[in-house]
Amino acid sequence: MTRRFSVPEGVWLRGSFAVLLAAGLVPPISAAAQVPAAREGDARTAAVDVLHYDIRLELPSEGRTVRGRTGILFELLEPGLRELPLDFGALTVDSVHVDGAAAAFRHRPDRLDVQLPPAERGARPEAVIWYHGEPVDGLFLQANRHGDDSVFADNWPNRARHWFPGVDHPSDKATVEFEVEAPSVLDVVANGYLRDAVQVGRDRTRTRWTVTAEIPTYCMVVGATDFAVTRVGEVDGVEVTSWAFPPDSAAAAAAFARAPEILAFYDSLFGPFPYEKLAHVQSSTRFGGMENSSAIFYDEKRVGAATGRGENGDDMTDLVAHETVHQWFGDAVTEKDWHHLWLSEGFAEYFAAVFFEFHGGEQGRGAAELRRRMAQAAATAISYFGETGEAVYNPGERDYLELLNPNNYQKGAWILHMLRRQVGDPVFFEGIQSYYATFRDGTAWTDDFERVMEEASGLDLGWFFEQWVRRPGHPVLAIEHAPAGRGRAVVTLRQEQQVAPFRFPLDLELGWRSGTRREVVSVQGLETSWTFETPEPLETVVLDPDGWLLHEVQRRSR
Ligand SMILES: [Zn+2]
Structure with a gap:
């Protein structure tokens, strides 16, 4: 579904629905609607x-x-x-x-x-x-x-x-x-x-x-x-x-x-x-x-x-x-419990953006429009994490209406976006089709989706779903570069977030006086360094120029 009440960009007030409820803007919901399930799934x-x-x-x-x-x-x-x-x-x-x-x-x-x-x-x-x-x-x-x-x-x-x-x-x-x-x-x-x-x-x-x-x-x-x-x-x-x-x-x-x-x-x-x-x-x-x-x-x-x-x-x-x-996604393939709502709302949010990627939006057709939409989603998801510190999968939440939050919508969309970057377009879209074909008219957990995408890609993706769905937060990155002898530069990336380091592929755009070049690096630990050869002294390093990683940048000068 789509929340009826728009939230100011970058601001998500936890419990805002409750505030609207108190203000009489929303029809009252009976206490019965908020009865929690004893555990994931339904024993019946x-x-x-x-x-x-x-x-x-x-x-x-x-x-x-x-x-x-x-x-x-x-x-x-x-x-x-x-x-x-x-x-x-x-x-x-x-x-x-x-x-x-x-x-x-x-x-x-x-x-x-x-x-x-x-x-x-x-x-x-x-x-x-x-x-x-x-x-x-x-x-x-x-x-x-x-x-x-x-x-x-x-x-x-x-x-x-x-x-x-x-x-x-x-x-x-x-x-x-x-x-x-x-x-x-x-x-x-x-x-x-x-x-x-x-x-x-x-x-x-x-x-x-x-x-x-x-x-x-x-x-x-x-x-x-x-x-x-x-x-x-x-x-x-x-x-x-x-x-x-x-x-x-x-x-x-x-x-x-x-x-x-x-x-x-x-x-x-x-x-x-x-x-x-x-x-x-x-x-x-x-x-x-x-x-x-x-x-x-x-x-x-x-x-x-x-x-x-x-x-x-x-x-x-x-x-x-x-x-x-x-x-x-939601109706034909239904999340087996409300706490896996991102399988419904994250999909709806992301593939709505993909519609505009293919049919044109404010930025025309193609990657720029998708990037614009995902940047908006990132701002909302990052702000919400700042407010709550919660992971997408949050089984402790017993008021299901509270699950209609940016973790399940915007961050859910980002999980799919990053998965697409991880496995590539052909495998990603084949995997999505296979997930639908496998679970159509049935129900699925996050693990079921993970298994289908692992089969489609031939990759172990356990770490991916663990860090993005079950663990809270996102990388906060600081980047530095320094000359390393003639025609060489060392680029150092640090993850500075409070939570454990993330693992991800990262695009870098290296720039010097007369040109630029793209590099793809793999990031795993708290601090990683790479040495690059450049035709002229390295002047700039742009992180994730195409917007494929949910992250924040820690600004610092050197
Ligand atoms: Zn929806």
């Missing part, structure tokens, strides 16, 4: 594997009371399991059946345990839960920015539980079908493809959407309001549509004008798009954009304000690119 995935959600909702013509029926088809992995442990918020449970027979259940805040009949490992029962109430989170029934009725789901990180029961953890993905009965004045969009929309009674319509690939619960959404639906294009048989509030149709046309071009680019870069269609939806998400599988939700105000005349000639292109990357 050893006992059950949810295969499919069959979610039927009745949306009201008036008021905010929703009626729901969620069927959960799951496979038993632990023989003799007596209770199905589900996440479920405060809606009232009316009854529960397992394979058609009434089942006992215990509903306490945030948890619904359903009693199971004895069954063998590998059995595939279906639990069906009927419920009703006014959702306090996750599903928002409210007026949109034009005062029209609207209903939008907004689940990240674990708020789906407030409107349907399930295993609300990214490690347990499943397919889903939505059947939404709503007033006919509302158009309903959801994940997957439209099965049908049938009039049921005088002014109500039942709409069914099905997604056939397994997706995380945080991406399972419905949206309903009066939409102007426009076909924006088609890429490899995948229809790209825009769903906008009618008064914002022109703005949405500007906002999503490049959506097919973006989809086509990533389709060729990563491998086939994972879903049946791609809808770009104006919505009430609290995020700038939320990458719900095949139905990306965007902040209604940002879409409404789009002019097509912003940075790079289109102020939404960056956001559309970011959320579109997520369809592959």
